[in-house]
Amino acid sequence: MIPGRLLAICCVASLLLAGARPVHAHHSFAMFDHTRTVTLKGEVTRFQWTNPHALLELDVPGPGGMKHFTLELTSINMMQRLGWRSSDIKAGDKVKAVMAPLVNGEAGGLLLEITLPGGKKLEPGVPAAGTFKRTPEAE
């Protein structure tokens, strides 16, 4: 059974993708790579509830040790209209995040989708999210 709020988020996100609502961005998303995504599995160190963007700080273990990533989300106003709450993500949460990485190679990107500890998935409503080509998650 899908919880009501999650269903609402999914529905609204689908509408956004379908172009049935006006979608605008406060800035260009050109600094993020539209040709691939990266899936990060790590621990949240901070979920920052601010405008013009919410931000998610993640520690991600890898072959070279722990690496820190900063992910940009959309405006918290847009996220609230999609059903997000500031309490949805907490420091210490183990999450899976799909991001469009920064073109410049720095350890950051644009969050497209997050899977929370309970398996719940959230999308921040990135305008034209469908234009970011998804890379299948590596096994």
Add this chain to the structure above:
Amino acid sequence: MRGLLALMLASVAAVQVLAGAQNPRPGVPDITGSWERYGGFFGAPTEAQRNDPTIPPRAPQPPLKPEYLKEWQARVQAAREADAKGTPLATNYTNCLPDGMPTMMGAMFPLEILQSRGQITIIEEAFTQVRRILLDQPQKRIDDVEPGFYGRSVGHWEDDTLVVDTIGVKENVRFQNTSHSRDMRIAERMHLVAPDILWNEITITDPVTLDKPWTVVYAYRRMKNYTLLEYVCEDNREFADQGFQKSTLGTEKK
């Protein structure tokens, strides 16, 4: 007794003020409330959208005079090329600056319209932008208005249409990336085309930059149960560096 009378009179006055804030003049449409942009679609409109008479036609290209058209085209091309390189050009947003007029009426985020005695106030949620339309007051001369993001707006009702005149918008406040002069004038005609769909026909005139008036029409849909949210540009990690938008993502902020 005198105290009780004063209290009663004060109560009556308070009720009148509240009533006045609701809808000041009988016969004037009630447009107070929250509105979202309707029909400003990303990508090509669907057939259903094309057949919806409450969705206005797409905005035409700005009828700029040749020298300004050339400059505008160069600006659009430069932005496109910078985007292709992954280094977008900085905009006012990069510096947390609001849209100003008339871009704010594009309602990127919801609008709130408040009708009160002698004034209509329009708030745009993003950046908490506020403009005031003074009703039934004469407009000043352009030279007598200090330039600002929203300019000076006066308006009046012509039957069911709110007619607004705005002057005094700063030259660095650009609409669709076009240049304008101090002599720019923005005329707006707002009217309901359906009980919950409001149109705003915006006509820009500028004897310096435009060959002829430029009209753009926006539609808004009433949001019956929506209260505008707070918006403060609190931690902007995008910044302008040599004209380009940069980000501090990837370098953790302590």
